[in-house]
Amino acid sequence: MFNLEDLTNKIKEDNPIENIISEYVPLKRSGSSLKGLCPFHSEKTPSFIVNTSKGFYHCFGCSKSGDVITFIMEIEHVDFNDAIEILAKKSRIDLSQYRRTGERGISSAIYKANDIAMNHFKKTLISNIEAIEYLKKRNIESADIEIFKLGYSGTKNSFFAYLKEKRLKYDDFVKAGLIHKDQYGNYKDVFFNRIMFPIFSNSGNIIGFGGRVLEDENPKYLNTQETSVFKKGNFLYGLHLSKQYISQKNAMILVEGYMDFISLYKAGIRNVCAQLGTACTAEQAKIIKKTCEKVIIMYDSDEAGRNATMRSIPILLKEGLIVSIFSNREVKDPDELVTKMNYSIDYSLIENQRTDFIEFAEKFFKEKEEDEMLSKKHFVNFVIESVKGIEDEITKNLYTKGVLEKLKISERFMKVENNFKKQNPPSENINHNIYHEIIAIMLSENGLCKKLCSEVEESDFLDLSTKGIFISLCNSLDSEESNVDLLIKNDKIKDLKDYIIKRMTYYLDNKPDDKKINEILHIIKNKRTKKRIEEIDMKIKNASDEEEKDVLMQMRVLMVKKIKGGN
Numbered sequence: 291m292f293n294l295e296d297l298t299n300k301i302k303e304d305n306p307i308e309n310i311i312s313e314y315v316p317l318k319r320s321g322s323s324l325k326g327l328c329p330f331h332s333e334k335t336p337s338f339i340v341n342t343s344k345g346f347y348h349c350f351g352c353s354k355s356g357d358v359i360t361f362i363m364e365i366e367h368v369d370f371n372d373a374i375e376i377l378a379k380k381s382r383i384d385l386s387q388y389r390r391t392g393e394r395g396i397s398s399a400i401y402k403a404n405d406i407a408m409n410h411f412k413k414t415l416i417s418n419i420e421a422i423e424y425l426k427k428r429n430i431e432s433a434d435i436e437i438f439k440l441g442y443s444g445t446k447n448s449f450f451a452y453l454k455e456k457r458l459k460y461d462d463f464v465k466a467g468l469i470h471k472d473q474y475g476n477y478k479d480v481f482f483n484r485i486m487f488p489i490f491s492n493s494g495n496i497i498g499f500g501g502r503v504l505e506d507e508n509p510k511y512l513n514t515q516e517t518s519v520f521k522k523g524n525f526l527y528g529l530h531l532s533k534q535y536i537s538q539k540n541a542m543i544l545v546e547g548y549m550d551f552i553s554l555y556k557a558g559i560r561n562v563c564a565q566l567g568t569a570c571t572a573e574q575a576k577i578i579k580k581t582c583e584k585v586i587i588m589y590d591s592d593e594a595g596r597n598a599t600m601r602s603i604p605i606l607l608k609e610g611l612i613v614s615i616f617s618n619r620e621v622k623d624p625d626e627l628v629t630k631m632n633y634s635i636d637y638s639l640i641e642n643q644r645t646d647f648i649e650f651a652e653k654f655f656k657e658k659e660e661d662e663m664l665s666k667k668h669f670v671n672f673v674i675e676s677v678k679g680i681e682d683e684i685t686k687n688l689y690t691k692g693v694l695e696k697l698k699i700s701e702r703f704m705k706v707e708n709n710f711k712k713q714n715p716p717s718e719n720i721n722h723n724i725y726h727e728i729i730a731i732m733l734s735e736n737g738l739c740k741k742l743c744s745e746v747e748e749s750d751f752l753d754l755s756t757k758g759i760f761i762s763l764c765n766s767l768d769s770e771e772s773n774v775d776l777l778i779k780n781d782k783i784k785d786l787k788d789y790i791i792k793r794m795t796y797y798l799d800n801k802p803d804d805k806k807i808n809e810i811l812h813i814i815k816n817k818r819t820k821k822r823i824e825e826i827d828m829k830i831k832n833a834s835d836e837e838e839k840d841v842l843m844q845m846r847v848l849m850v851k852k853i854k855g856g857n
């Protein structure tokens with residue numbers, strides 16, 4: 291039987307967090323933890339800690355925290371399943387015994403089919419002079435064929451003939467979108483006479499192919515149809531190769547097609563991805579946001595490319611990305627730029643020849659509309675609509691300010707900012723409070739967790755999320771699962787979680803002594819007594835006869851004494 295908990299435990303056991311993180315960041319011992327430079331934000335003094343006994347990491351600079359699985363998710367920009375796969379590969383865990391038949395089973399069958407196809411296409415390419423010549427004309431050499439795993443589909447139905455010869459199960463190749471059954475029930479190749487570009491997932495599996503014709507016939511480009519692992523607009527071509535460079539630069543250059551990607555990548559501009567479609571999708575914008583904060587659009591410089599740029603801008607902005615556009619009209623596409631620069635481009639060239647989206651849009655409407663007032667009106671509308679969609683408050687305000695300055699319009703007239711503020715109330719601050727301290731101490735040591743569970747009461751907690759954590763900690767005293775996991779897995783309390791982990795790490799290095807614990811318990815008990823006094827006061831107010839009032843008053847005196855006496 292498949293059991294996710296068993297699997298994650300095994301993954302964590304076999305991949306000690308310090309070993310995995312050390313592959314990315316040099317770590318040094320500091321107290322009970324290891325310390326290093328945070329891989330998630332740039333810093334000069336280390337504020338990233340890894341705690342081996344509790345199996346978690348935390349950065350005091352950017353507040354990122356989690357376990358070994360979330361670390362891989364964050365640093366490799368992959369989802370949970372892919373992170374598990376990566377860690378399983380590293381520690382040689384056979385995932386098949388944990389897998390459910392069904393969805394994951396179909397996926398791996400498709401990956402396998404695509405892998406067989408990729409190898410076959412590659413072999414076919416190497417033996418096809420015409421295809422090799424075609425690639426040479428585009429400056430693609432044999433080393434590149436290896437890097438990008440390029441291939442050639444061969445002539446019509448040559449791939450199916452290969453499957454037949456090898457006695458492979460056709461069904462998997464139908465599911466992978468490589469062959470299909472025609473109306474007479476005969477299998478046919480989907481791709482023929484095409485240069486094949488395998489499209490990889492983040493974890494390195496081939497999810498589909500793009501095919502480009504050798505001669506100029508239509509359709510020029512053909513992608514795998516939708517399959518259970520290949521959804522149009524749901525991936526970015528080349529990300530598995532470029533993600534580390536995108537992270538380093540905190541910026542992605544977004545291009546249209548495979549050839550744009552390959553040209554730039556070869557010319558030394560490696561923080562690049564291709565969207566494989568006319569405009570960027572919301573799903574792609576989300577993927578970009580997971581990898582970096584800035585995006586530079588670099589589509590074809592013709593009208594179609596500029597229109598596509600205008601369509602992509604609001605989609606990218608919505609995710610809170612900083613959007614600029616590479617705008618050199620003298621070259622028609624990235625490939626021409628690379629050729630013009632003699633196949634080697636310095637990154638500063640990209641930096642120097644880009645404009646922000648506001649400038650780009652202004653120019654776009656000026657060229658499109660002769661009437662100055664009308665072009666201004668379209669421009670302002672476009673910018674306001676684009677900025678309105680930005681979900682991230684800070685980015686939205688920065689852009690609003692920029693637009694207003696540019697247009698020399700006073701905020702009073704626009705009322706833009708006011709509307710924004712109404713839509714998004716500022717998030718509440720979490721105060722450093724005694725309840726959070728209790729949770730942090732409970733997480734730091736089992737013995738203290740037990741003590742506090744017995745002395746503190748559920749009803750002492752006023753805030754529901756903190757109360758929830760307290761209850762689950764008390765319930766899990768004898769469980770196998772680490773306490774920290776309970777907290778890390780709770781996504782509903784993100785800000786609170788960061789804070790509590792910060793305090794827990796402090797307590798791991800500065801174990802609270804009895805005095806400190808008693809102090810905390812004293813405060814809690816006093817709060818409890820005060821609450822009781824308030825309740826008694828209410829009862830006194832509502833009491834109908836004098837005798838009842840008297841009893842209540844005596845109770846009240848005892849309670850007050852308790853607070854003063856310190857017990």
Ligand SMILES: [Zn+2]
Binds near residue numbers: 331349
């Ligand atoms: Zn950080």
